[in-house]
Amino acid sequence: MSARLEGWGRLIDRSEPLTYSFNGRDLRGYRGDTLASALLAAGQVMQGRSFKYHRPRGPVAAGAEEPNALVNLGQGARFEPDQRATTTELFEGLVAESQNHWPSLDFDVGVVNNALARFLPAGFYNKTFMAPRGAWKHVFEPAIRQSAGLGRAPKAADADRYEHLYAHYDVVVVGGGVAGLTAARAAATSGLRVLVMEQAPHWGGRAPVDGGEIDRLDPEGWVRNVVEELEKAKNVTLRRRMMAAGVYDHGYLIGYERVADHTPLDGRPRHRLWRIRAGRIVTATGAIERPLAFAGNDVPGVMLASAMRDYLVNWGAAVGRRVVVVTNNDDAYRTALAMHEAGREVAAVLDARPLVTGALATRVREAGIRVLEGRAIAKVHGRKGVTGVAVTAQAGAGGAVEEIGCDAVAMSGGWSPVVHLWSHCGGKLVWDEAQALFRPDPSRPPTGADGEGFVVTAGAASGALTLAGALADGHDAGKAAAKAMGGKVTRKAAPKAEPEEAQPILPVWIMPAEAGPELKAKMWLDFQNDVKVSDVELAAREGYESVEHTKRYTTLGMATDQGKLSNINGLAVLSQALGQDIPATGTTTFRPPYTPISMASIAGEARGELFQPLRRSPIHDWHEANGAHWEPVGHWRRPYTYPRGAETLAEAVNREVNNTRANVGLLDASTLGKIVVKGPDAGRFLDMMYTNVMSSLPVGKCRYGLMCSENGFLIDDGVVARLAEDTWLCHTTTGGADRIHGHMEDWLQCEWWDWKVYTANLTEQFAQIGVVGPKARAVLEALGGMDLSKEALPFMHWAEGELAGIPARVFRISFSGELSYEIAVPAGRGRELWDRLVEAGEAHGVMPYGTEALHVMRAEKGFIMIGDETDGTVIPQDLGLNWAISKKKEDFLGKRAQERPHMADPERWKLIGLETLDGSVIPDGAYIVADGVNENGQRNTQGRVTSTYFSPTLGRGIAMALLHRGPERMGEEVEIPVLGAGKAPIRARVVETCFFDKPGAKQDV
């Protein structure tokens, strides 16, 4: 039985009791508790169920490596599954539930999987569930899915706030244990900017629990002094509750700060993601203790020796009244001593080493605790809690030599340095035979742009497992990092601790060594995923020999702890099974994040309205106030139409078209791309960008231009105006502005870097308004200002002047076939001009129109639309735009490509108009079929519809289409199937693309 002990618990504040609930039960803990420590103190050892067999589980660790004690935390919009109880700080009102069981933690139906375990070995699902065929989808898969998963799925959106922070530091120290603090202190004396982060809420790491003396102080006191000193230094930033999640190329480091997980609702952001550029990264991330693989090592109450010690020393929670310690190294003796000191009974220390001689063991013996040499656990008794252990000889097959009754087991299989951050970006490891661990190989670090290593390890993370060693190593690491960044470290000496006299570890991967299959099927390697020694051996037997194959076949190391406890044990068992040494097996890849980080922190502030900044035209508010139905176009939002009263969208569009053709319409064209191209070589440059000649365009005139990709495909179009001898203004499509600007810069910077050309994207600097329709001129004249008569400003010209007192540049261009002016004014005055136009237009029946009316009118005229008539596979020649392709120019982007055989092929699909025989509207995206099927059994096609609308002007459906040899087939009838069973195909006649005012009389008046 676990319980809270008086006089123990350095991290809890007994003056501040907290109430929380677990599985609906109200419990009490203290400020400073973790959920796991509080539960243990409350006698609740069993805290969860495993993934596959639904076995009862208690915490096996006390920190980030915990695989078992996962809970559903919180409620509603603050609910979170799979939260580790060991890293969840207790707060008032915390609500937690255990997971992966039904109906309850204590009684879980899913545990039948455990009874069937022998039928469910690793990879069993690969070998079964194949018949009958449909059963996988309908029966087996749903059953497996229900049984798997862990926490509940959240239902609500997240009520909390998250933020990103960008930072630059010369040296970042990860880990606030004594090695990290030592490294930080050394580096800080250089005056460089230093950041120190610690994932836990407190400084000092293991040393305050493990004891010893540093510079003649107890570790607790020493840590306090050093932290105080660092806090005073102006060049040092200290952060607790912040984990280094990943190391990326060039010293890029992600820090995950859990700002307010423990103080919910206090108004602060819950998590803060630090995006750090670090000169050097010192990883002082410590080491993680390894479990031992013996039968029943997963029963609640069996835990890492260090964890048992942590719970006692840090939180005053004693796990068990009578404990057995089992180990292959000295460290676990500290647990025996601590438990003994706390008045708990230590029934025995089982040490796998045949002869035990270390100083710690001597102290344990002196305390009167039995130390059994060469002994192992054959089996743990108990299901939901430990009731005893069978003791056996490590060298044997598991025959019990003694039974010991106990209610908890502390185990230690040795320690593994935390090498994740070192490895994320390519740092390599070596196998340290003497200590039986993988540690970073300092000669093969991850390298930065300068070819130098940018990660340095410190302390236990380097494999320096003693206090004295960790301090010396930390000091050296801090010095090396600062020096590499050009700093001069003034602190000369490392802090000192007494060297310890330790007996070497005896690597033990299976306990006992000669265990048979019965026991091996109960030795857990990966606790959460229920991977046992027998599973890894099965994988080896079946040829899944690569460590990656074993991992994937057995799911070893794929649980939420990502193998922090299981990887080394698993690959050692695999090595044994394959008869090779451990380095030959190697490790799996270490990937970020070190421990899981919230999706929300990755998204940061970019949610809801801030997800992608919405670009608004200067006239946006007017549209909003006047009932615009919005359409997202690129990052903009444009009015699709402005329905009035009970109008449908389609009715509104028709009204807008009719009114524009009869009277006058207003279009907010501000979103159109406007790129200024300027410089002595600007003309030459534009002649390369466009298919037609722009250098010859006279100042004062406009020309419609086409842009192609290197592969010849049409990518954008628009009107180009020559503003001055060396200056052109290129209009692009709304969606194309940024892309085309980038495209221009790409060529300028990579290919023609010596041409004297500047480009600037002025899209947002100008508001642009189309005044369109027969009465457009009358409206503009009413505004007063510049002369816009046909003579003063002919079609395809532009002029500058003033309108209604606003400086304006007016283009006479038309995308509707009507008399049309596009008026550009400074963005800040766009709304003013719009308001003036609405006022002045009132007498002439002015109405605004949206993008859909624009589309309809351009289709009536047979004008193409990028993205409708084009799709990245269409060349201008397909669209009958040969007139806009210069024959004289030696070169332009796409020219060479357009000469390739397939491009010049007369058999291509080409643009034509379609008139449905019955006047109906062809559905979007329809194809024109041909007879028969191709070699792959697909229906033959001969064309496709690119644009299709109801034309209010003509009162019928019109369409444009690409058709095989289209322009040669005027008058022919074609067939267009419609989706939906039994629907008759539409028949249509091939006509010219221009449906309205072919001579262009209306626009040139």
Add this chain to the structure above:
Amino acid sequence: MRRYSAFAIAREALRHHAGWGRAWASPEPKKRYDVIIVGAGGHGLATAYYLGKNHGITNVAVLEKGWLGGGNTGRNTTIIRSNYLQDPSAAIYEKARSLYETLSQDLNMNVMFSPRGVIMLAQTHHEVRGYQRTAHANALQGVATEFIGPARVKELVPIINLDGPRYPVLGGLWQARGGTARHDTVAWGYARACSAMGMDIIQNCAVTGVETESGQVRAVNTSKGRIECGKLALVVAGHSSELAEMAGFRLPIESVALQALVSEPIKPCMDVVVMANTVHGYMSQSDKGEMVIGGGTDGFNNYTQRGSFHHIEETVRALVETFPMISRLKMLRQWGGIVDMTGDRSPILSKTPVGGVYVNCGWGTGGFKSIPGSGWAMAELVAKDAPGPLAAPFGMERFREGRFIDESVAAGVAH
């Protein structure tokens, strides 16, 4: 080959599964093979399998520099669909999809093909029109798809947010028989079946050179020595340019990192695969319960199999917006693979300037779904020294002729 079945498992359970033999043999290379396939990814292994199964060619070796299935085959997000726009793509992807339907039975290994359905969301009017076009094309190609409205989307994916402030969901292209499969097992299943036919799968065997004689392939040099071959198929995805260089020709391939990530596992909450191309992200839930997430490629060429955090951020943002309930889930692991991109984003299945050498590459971000179809078509090309109708449009001469098979038309992110 020992047959897998529930009975076999039950029998083995009684003796602690001691009787299971190797899934595939681990032989030393022979002196010569009729066909050598470089690359034991899904495509290489499937090519070998159909060489044996459809063409009776079994004196075949598959050479793999690492562990089989360890390339992109073992790193992808396993989306299977065939709702492609262009006829040649729809043909080969639909062939593959239909082979997936019975692959577990064919290979006697459960590849967990799960035809749970795939939705590609339309979030702009432009996308709506694009998917309506695809739906029309698919109907003529014999691929069962349907354009569905927002209400049906919500019914299929209750956790979706239809009315995000930025890009409301306007509908989607739904392929009910699209879905996912277990990537590793696809590779293992093919490997096991190839091994059973007497083929040699040789791992830890990197090809380092290609030997030719008067324009005809003779042998390859490998880390396990020289091995002669009658024909040579290069099926190495992101490393295709390197192998082509060894054989003395160039390929229009760029190699870039594509990343993916998973959340911690949770109980079932999403039964279909959703792709949101406007915002650049897609998500499904694995049978283990993890949300499997991917997005676009990194913006620069490289071989590191890592990738940058910025893309993870972009993808996660998109999905938190689309599925607000994932906000408080945690990212468990991120990883990357090097994908082989062609200029038109379509694969290359082709003869090459060297006699007896064939390439299969360029599957880029979306080649898991095509593994069976690609192997089928590639085997025919290798066996007959001429492409059949599935492979014919994908010859590499198309780049010279300008005969692109451009799928980027249909989707921003293609998987």
